[in-house]
Every structure is written in C-alpha cells, then in structure tokens.
Amino acid sequence: MSTGILAFGAYVPRKRLQRSAVHAANAWFAPGLKGLAKGERAIGDWDEDSLTMAVEAARDTLAAFDRGQIDTVLLASTTFPFADRQNCGVVKEALNLPDRVATLDVGGSLRAATGALIQALRVTAGTNAAPQLCLASDLRKARPASEPELLYGDAAAGLLVGAGATIANYLGSYSISADFVDHYRATGSDFEYAWEARWVRDEGYNKLLVGALKDALQALGVAADAVNHLIIPINVRGIATSVARQAGFNPAVVVDTLADRLGDSGAAHPFVLLVSALEKAKPGEKIILVGFGQGVDVILFEATESLGQLAPRKGVTGSLALGKKDDNYMRWLFHRGVIDLEKGMRAEADYKQLAAPLWRQHKAVFGLVGGRCTRTGTVQFPKSDISVDTNDPARSTQEDYPLADRRARIVSYTADVLTYSPSPPFYYGLIDFHGGGRLKVEFADVEPGDLRVGREIEMVFRIKAVDERRGFKKYFWKAKPVAEES
Amino acid sequence: MASGIKDKVAILGMGCSNFGERWDKDAGDLMLEAFDEAIVDAGIDTTQIDAAWLGVAYDVVSVGSSGIPMSFALRLPNIGVTKVENYCASGTESFRGAVYAVASGAADIALAMGVEKLKDTGYAGLPFRTIGSTLDMIGVEGSGPGNFAQLATAYCSVHGVSAQDLKRAMAHVSVKSHANGAKNPKAHLRTPIDLDTVLNAPMIAEPLGLFDCCGVSDGAACAIVTTPEIARSLGKTDLVTVKALQIAMSNGWEMQQAGGWNGAYFHTARIAAAKAYKEAGVTKPAEQIGMTEVHDCFSVTELVTMEDLFLSQAGEAWRDVLDGMFDADGKVPCQLDGGLKCFGHPIGASGLRMIYENYLQLLGRAGGRQLHTSPSLALSHNIGGQPSENVCAVAIIGLSNA
Numbered sequence: 001m002s003t004g005i006l007a008f009g010a011y012v013p014r015k016r017l018q019r020s021a022v023h024a025a026n027a028w029f030a031p032g033l034k035g036l037a038k039g040e041r042a043i044g045d046w047d048e049d050s051l052t053m054a055v056e057a058a059r060d061t062l063a064a065f066d067r068g069q070i071d072t073v074l075l076a077s078t079t080f081p082f083a084d085r086q087n088c089g090v091v092k093e094a095l096n097l098p099d100r101v102a103t104l105d106v107g108g109s110l111r112a113a114t115g116a117l118i119q120a121l122r123v124t125a126g127t128n129a130a131p132q133l134c135l136a137s138d139l140r141k142a143r144p145a146s147e148p149e150l151l152y153g154d155a156a157a158g159l160l161v162g163a164g165a166t167i168a169n170y171l172g173s174y175s176i177s178a179d180f181v182d183h184y185r186a187t188g189s190d191f192e193y194a195w196e197a198r199w200v201r202d203e204g205y206n207k208l209l210v211g212a213l214k215d216a217l218q219a220l221g222v223a224a225d226a227v228n229h230l231i232i233p234i235n236v237r238g239i240a241t242s243v244a245r246q247a248g249f250n251p252a253v254v255v256d257t258l259a260d261r262l263g264d265s266g267a268a269h270p271f272v273l274l275v276s277a278l279e280k281a282k283p284g285e286k287i288i289l290v291g292f293g294q295g296v297d298v299i300l301f302e303a304t305e306s307l308g309q310l311a312p313r314k315g316v317t318g319s320l321a322l323g324k325k326d327d328n329y330m331r332w333l334f335h336r337g338v339i340d341l342e343k344g345m346r347a348e349a350d351y352k353q354l355a356a357p358l359w360r361q362h363k364a365v366f367g368l369v370g371g372r373c374t375r376t377g378t379v380q381f382p383k384s385d386i387s388v389d390t391n392d393p394a395r396s397t398q399e400d401y402p403l404a405d406r407r408a409r410i411v412s413y414t415a416d417v418l419t420y421s422p423s424p425p426f427y428y429g430l431i432d433f434h435g436g437g438r439l440k441v442e443f444a445d446v447e448p449g450d451l452r453v454g455r456e457i458e459m460v461f462r463i464k465a466v467d468e469r470r471g472f473k474k475y476f477w478k479a480k481p482v483a484e485e486s
Numbered sequence: 487m488a489s490g491i492k493d494k495v496a497i498l499g500m501g502c503s504n505f506g507e508r509w510d511k512d513a514g515d516l517m518l519e520a521f522d523e524a525i526v527d528a529g530i531d532t533t534q535i536d537a538a539w540l541g542v543a544y545d546v547v548s549v550g551s552s553g554i555p556m557s558f559a560l561r562l563p564n565i566g567v568t569k570v571e572n573y574c575a576s577g578t579e580s581f582r583g584a585v586y587a588v589a590s591g592a593a594d595i596a597l598a599m600g601v602e603k604l605k606d607t608g609y610a611g612l613p614f615r616t617i618g619s620t621l622d623m624i625g626v627e628g629s630g631p632g633n634f635a636q637l638a639t640a641y642c643s644v645h646g647v648s649a650q651d652l653k654r655a656m657a658h659v660s661v662k663s664h665a666n667g668a669k670n671p672k673a674h675l676r677t678p679i680d681l682d683t684v685l686n687a688p689m690i691a692e693p694l695g696l697f698d699c700c701g702v703s704d705g706a707a708c709a710i711v712t713t714p715e716i717a718r719s720l721g722k723t724d725l726v727t728v729k730a731l732q733i734a735m736s737n738g739w740e741m742q743q744a745g746g747w748n749g750a751y752f753h754t755a756r757i758a759a760a761k762a763y764k765e766a767g768v769t770k771p772a773e774q775i776g777m778t779e780v781h782d783c784f785s786v787t788e789l790v791t792m793e794d795l796f797l798s799q800a801g802e803a804w805r806d807v808l809d810g811m812f813d814a815d816g817k818v819p820c821q822l823d824g825g826l827k828c829f830g831h832p833i834g835a836s837g838l839r840m841i842y843e844n845y846l847q848l849l850g851r852a853g854g855r856q857l858h859t860s861p862s863l864a865l866s867h868n869i870g871g872q873p874s875e876n877v878c879a880v881a882i883i884g885l886s887n888a
Binding site: 348354390412414418 | 607608609611614619620622623624625626627628629631632633635636637639640642643689690691692694737738739741742743744745746748749874
C-alpha cells in the first residue's frame with residue numbers, strides 16, 4: 001500500500017496589502033526599503049489569527065473527505081495565540097471531529113511544519129494507519145519600516161497524510177539540525193531579531209542548506225535532474241534559484257515562492273508552496289520539499305495518477321484569485337495591534353469568557369452544531385430540549401446537526417456605525433441555512449454594497465472578541481458573502 | 487379565555503417628569519418629580535397607596551437593584567415595591583403589575599412608576615451590557631439602530647418597496663414627530679425639522695440616519711390606579727379606565743426557525759394587538775381607536791407598527807404614512823406628544839409616558855397639542871428587545887363610558 005499525501009488545501013486571507021502603500025508611509029524613515037516595495041502581501045483581517053486560518057485551510061483540505069476517519073491532527077505555527085491551551089484542540093473542535101482524535105501543536109521554528117509532516121509520513125508509511133491531518137499556519141507581526149513587514153504574508157495550508165489513494169507518494173526524507181541563528185523571536189515577544197543578510201546567505205543558505213540538499217539527494221538515492229519541482233521556501237530575492245543551482249538542480253524546477261503575490265508565510269510557507277506545486281504537477285513527477293530553520297528538512301514525493309481525481313477545492317491558486325487589493329496601511333497596523341487608536345467608551349465593554357458555559361456549549365460555539373428534530377426535521381441553532389417548531393414543539397428529539405459547512409441566504413442585514421468594531425461599520429444580520437436553521441450573525445470580509453437580502457453566504461471561523469485584560473480570545477462563526485461572478 | 491380587565495381599573499392620577507438631559511437630577515429626583523404631579527392629580531396622599539411597581543431597564547447604571555430606591559425616594563409607607571424589567575417595555579410591565587393588583591382586589595390603590603437615568607453613562611445611545619453567558623458566545627451584541635434597521639432591509643425585500651420610497655416614508659414619520667414634539671413643553675427635542683434634514687443626516691445603521699433614531703433621555707412617569715368605585719368615592723367624575731392590557735413575548739420562532747418570520751414585522755405585536763382589541767371589544771381599529779402612542783424607537787419601527795396594529799394593510803403603511811394618515815390632523819394621529827423620537831426615551835419610563843399622553847388627550851388636558859375632538863379610546867404600544875426577539879405590550883385606555 002502506498003503512503004503519502006491524500007489531499008491538500010490552503011487558505012490565504014482576502015486582503016492584499018500593497019507594499020507601495022507601506023513604503024509610501026515609511027520612506028521618510030527607511031528609504032532603503034524601496035527595493036522591496038513591489039507587489040502585494042496577504043494580510044489577515046482583524047478577526048483572523050493563525051488558529052482561524054488553520055481551520056479554513058483544514059476545511060479546504062478535507063473537502064469531500066469523511067472527517068470521521070481522521071486519527072491525528074498536527075498544527076504547526078510560530079504564532080500560536082495560546083502558549084498553554086492547545087491551539088490544535090480548538091481547530092479540532094471547529095472541525096467538529098470526534099473526541100478520539102489525537103491533537104498536537106508543533107512550533108518553535110520555521111521548520112515546524114516540515115518536521116510535523118515527516119513524523120506523520122513516517123508513522124503512516126507502510127501501514128494502514130488512519131489519516132493524519134497536518135496543518136501549518138502563521139500570521140506574524142512585524143515592526144513598521146522593517147524588512148519583514150514587506151516580506152511576510154499571512155497564510156495557512158493543510159496536507160492529509162496516510163495510506164490509500166495518494167496523490168503524491170512519500171519516497172523518503174532527510175534532516176539535519178544545527179543551531180544556526182539567522183533570526184529569532186523570544187517567547188512572549190511580538191517581533192523577531194535578525195542578523196546580517198550577507199552572513200545568512202553565505203553561512204546559512206550557501207553552506208548549510210546547499211550542503212544538506214546535496215547530502216539528501218545521495219541519501220534518498222535521487223539525482224538532481226530527476227526532480228521536477230524543487231520547493232525552497234525562502235523569499236529573499238534570488239536565494240531559491242541560487243541554492244538550487246549550487247546543489248546541482250536546474251533552476252527552472254524551482255517552485256515560485258509567491259513573493260510578489262503572497263509573501264513569506266513563515267512556518268506555513270513550505271506547505272503553501274507544496275500545495276502550489278501539487279496544483280501544477282503531473283503524475284510521475286518528483287517533488288522535493290525543503291524546510292529551513294535551525295537545520296534543514298528535505299522530503300521527496302512523487303505525484304500519482306490520483307492527482308487528477310482530487311475533488312475541487314480552493315487551494316493556493318483559488319485563494320490567491322479571491323484577493324482584494326488593500327492600501328490602507330494604517331488600518332492594518334491597528335488590526336495587528338502595532339498602533340493603538342482612540343476607541344472610545346463603547347469599546348470598554350468587558351469580554352470576559354466564562355469557562356463553564358464555554359465547555360457546556362463548546363460544540364455549538366466551536367463546531368456550530370445545532371439540532372435537528374428527528375420527528376419533524378426542523379433544524380435550529382442552538383439545540384434545545386423543546387423544539388422551536390411551533391407546530392410541533394417536540395421534546396428531547398434533537399440530534400446533532402452541524403451547520404458550519406452549509407450555505408445560507410441573507411434575510412436581513414445592517415451596517416452599524418454606532419457599535420464599536422475594529423473595522424467599522426459593524427455588519428450583522430439574520431441568515432437562513434439551506435435545509436433549515438436560522439442564525440443571527442456577524443458578517444466577515446464585507447465591503448460597502450456587498451450585502452443584500454437573499455445573497456448567498458458561507459460560514460467562516462473567526463475571532464469574535466478579544467478580552468485584552470485577561471489575554472483571552474473568543475472564537476465563533478461568521479457569515480461571509482460567497483464570491484460572485486462579476 | 488379569561489374575561490379580561492376591561493373597566494375593572496381606573497386611572498386615579500398620572501405624572502411625568504420633563505424628559506431630557508437632566509444633568510442635575512438623579513433617578514430619585516426624577517421619580518419624585520413625576521410622583522408629585524400624580525399624587526396631586528389623584529387627590530390622595532402617599533399613605534393611601536397599598537402596593538407599588540417600579541420599571542427600570544438598565545439598573546446598573548441608573549437606579550440600582552430592587553424596589554428599595556423608589557421606596558426611599560418617595561418615602562413610601564413600608565409597602566411592597568416590586569421591581570420589574572422587561573427591556574424597553576418595562577414601563578408598561580410596571581403598569582400591568584399595579585393594574586392587576588387592583589383588579590384582583592389585593593390592593594385598593596396601587597402605584598406604577600417607570601424611570602431611567604441614561605445620561606450618566608458618558609456616551610450617547612444605550613449602555614453596553616452582557617446578553618447572557620450563552621449569547622455572549624454565539625449571539626450578536628449590536629446596537630438598537632442596527633437591530634431595528636434590519637426591519638427596513640427586510641421590508642423592502644418582502645413588499646417590493648424601493649429603498650428610496652421607504653426612506654422617504656421613514657423621514658415623514660420623523661418630521662411629523664418633531665412637529666408634534668415642538669408643542670410639548672416636557673419633550674426632550676423641541677425643534678421642528680424638514681424632510682431634507684432627515685434624508686441628508688449622517689447614517690447610524692443602514693438605512694437609518696440620525697433623525698430616524700429616537701433620543702436617549704433621563705425621565706420618569708407614573709400612574710396611580712384604583713377601582714372605578716373607589717375613584718368615584720374620591721370625587722372623580724371623568725373616569726379613564728383600562729380597556730385592555732396585553733403582553734406578548736417571543737419564544738424563539740422568529741429568531742431560530744428558518745423560513746418562518748420574514749423580518750419585516752413584529753410577530754408579538756400582532757398577537758398582543760389582536761388580544762387587546764378583543765379584550766377591549768374593538769372590531770375596527772382604524773375607526774375606533776382615536777389615537778396611538780407607539781414605540782417609535784426608530785422611524786421604521788413606527789411604520790411597520792401601523793401594520794402590526796392593523797391600522798394599515800401589510801405592505802401599505804409606507805403609503806399611509808406619506809398620505810398623512812398618522813399626522814396630528816390625520817385619521818389616526820400617532821405620537822401627539824412627540825413620541826420616543828422627541829419626547830425622549832428613558833427606557834423604563836416610556837410605556838407609562840405613552841399612557842400619560844393618552845390619559846391627557848382623553849381628558850382634554852393636553853394643552854397646545856390637544857386634539858380638537860378628544861378621543862374616547864387611545865392605544866399605547868411598547869416594544870422591548872429587537873425585531874427577532876422581543877416583548878410587546880399593548881394597552882388600551884378610554885373614557886369609562888366608551
């Protein structure tokens with residue numbers, strides 16, 4: 001039985017911050033960054049973080065897949081919202097997976113995702129083990145007028161790993177570890193500290209990475225010219241092709257790092273680029289995925305005939321196509337908490353989360369699980385002992401009814417400028433799900449004129465509120481207009 | 487069905503404070519201002535009151551908990567004071583408590599008070615508060631304007647009315663209320679406005695602009711009620727009696743069942759109105775009800791309420807509004823005192839303030855805004871919550887011989 005990748009998915013937040021807008025604001029202070037001020041980078045909205053993006057990438061990965069089969073979920077990131085509350089556990093709840101799945105956060109390095117992937121591949125290799133869902137997501141902050149501010153991008157991607165109808169077979173991996181500190185971010189710190197680029201290039205990329213790649217080819221028994229797609233997730237201009245050439249590859253096989261359209265998505269970038277490569281790969285083609293960060297991971301895959309049979313999904317290509325240009329640099333700085341604005345008294349509300357009700361209602365809050373009356377078929381949210389159906393208020397007849405992946409239509413809506421919102425106006429309204437169920441919702445990713453009665457919407461997992469006093473984030477589902485043909 | 491309370495209870499006296507930004511008064515002062523007027527009107531003294539009800543919606547920032555603040559402020563004779571809260575319908579809820587107490591025979595004379603002190607919060611609009619441990623996680627804490635604005639988006643869609651036509655009809659509602667409020671010395675907002683001012687005002691919650699929204703005010707209103715027999719024994723001749731008093735409450739159908747409620751009306755208001763008309767013996771509301779005071783927290787609320795009270799056909803209220811049917815000189819005048827829009831909206835007081843205006847008009851005591859022909863039946867409509875989940879109170883009072 002072949003083992004490898006069964007499915008992939010990705011999520012890139014909708015907004016594309018124009019680097020020219022960033023530079024226009026900072027050129028007085030950092031004119032030298034002009035060379036990086038081209039193209040655009042993906043930015044999460046105020047209500048997104050690495051956790052919410054991971055949920056969306058997982059949903060894309062699991063399109064048309066029976067979630068009940070999943071054995072393990074691994075989440076890699078360097079920007080987990082919680083240091084001691086398993087982030088992957090929240091993702092598991094949002095995906096409404098059964099409690100018996102194992103979950104694990106993997107962090108600490110930009111190599112976290114490739115490391116997690118290698119473990120999942122090794123555990124399942126040559127076995128009939130149930131699939132493991134590997135997720136990687138990063139939403140990194142950067143200081144204004146810094147290089148990372150221009151180079152980074154926010155994104156997440158997922159890979160379902162296991163035996164069976166693989167779309168890419170796992171042929172082996174090679175790893176080295178070395179405490180090469182090209183940059184670091186201390187625990188609790190928002191921003192990284194990086195060393196001189198010339199030293200990183202010479203000692204890190206040209207020696208450490210090139211050397212590891214050459215050794216990997218030998219260890220894996222594959223010739224450089226047999227590789228069709230080489231993924232080096234390093235967004236410093238020219239490095240990926242230079243490393244490829246030095247290691248004996250034809251630079252033409254280097255996978256586009258999406259520097260101009262997305263940016264460097266940190267721990268997620270190896271997965272993002274692998275998904276991008278799989279979207280273009282043909283059966284029989286070999287793919288090498290590299291992870292770099294205090295060492296090197298090299299993983300070898302071969303695409304299979306099943307690649308063409310994968311159910312439709314957004315992936316990287318689809319997510320990138322949904323991008324909206326954004327040149328509001330100030331708004332982004334505010335949303336990332338880099339600058340503070342006078343929010344007024346209305347923003348003084350206390351968003352304290354009570355732990356007991358959250359646990360009591362966790363299926364409703366995280367999984368958007370409502371109820372369906374087994375007698376009348378009436379669907380409602382949340383579940384209740386007595387059905388809402390006035391024609392038959394049946395008692396104790398409701399079964400779990402997940403609503404997150406069902407589409408709905410708008411019944412009523414408003415754009416409210418009175419209520420505090422980090423992104424005014426505050427859009428909310430009432431929606432009816434196809435197949436039943438009604439919900440009062442906040443809308444996400446809305447622009448003026450987007451909403452109308454009857455418009456089709458889909459649900460997305462987002463931050464509902466932040467309790468800044470106690471450092472807690474509250475998550476719930478919001479409604480997002482489905483993209484329409486223009 | 488119960489026989490109802492028609493003509494079992496009479497209003498002995500009423501009072502209402504000035505509404506507005508009462509920076510120099512606290513809630514106790516406002517209650518006393520309303521009470522002083524009512525007790526003189528009733529012709530009794532405080533020791534004759536057997537029981538009292540107090541309606542307040544935002545106790546944390548205004549009055550404090552329990553009925554004690556009123557017992558202190560009015561120095562009531564150690565009688566029971568029941569504090570009630572039912573969103574913006576708290577005023578009518580307190581009236582119901584007092585009326586029921588008298589109707590049951592448990593009390594000879596009872597007091598209903600509503601008060602709110604909103605202007606101490608430091609910002610305009612209603613105070614932010616928790617909506618319950620579950621809804622804080624899965625609900626939406628929007629604003630009043632945002633919640634009620636959705637009536638408009640749904641109304642246009644359901645009835646095929648253009649946004650421009652509805653906006654113009656909503657503007658007419660506000661222009662009319664400002665014209666009425668200008669004649670009311672106790673009103674918070676007393677400046678007449680024109681249509682363009684409404685249409686060009688800044689947006690608060692689409693499609694509601696600034697002048698589609700009522701004022702948020704400090705104020706108090708109260709009623710002293712007794713039996714018709716006791717009222718006559720105390721020398722009252724022109725008696726105003728309670729004809730109907732109905733409250734209907736959402737049970738989740740509007741908010742939770744897909745495909746049911748269409749978002750363009752108040753399910754509860756139609757139920758409460760139908761029950762109230764039956765209790766009062768009203769069969770042709772538009773012919774028999776002489777005037778209304780309705781819960782015009784927003785212009786669109788008043789507009790759809792004309793349909794919910796069966797004064798307009800469903801989908802036609804916007805035309806009736808533009809035709810002037812609810813103007814001061816129209817067929818069924820609405821908000822002769824300026825309504826929530828201009829009299830102001832101290833939440834707990836509003837239901838009683840509406841009954842106060844109806845009471846004055848019935849007795850021909852409304853001064854410069856008095857209808858030429860006093861009505862014999864007057865309706866008040868008090869909504870609390872939001873269109874998808876609310877409490878609706880409908881009270882009809884009238885001359886005892888009507």
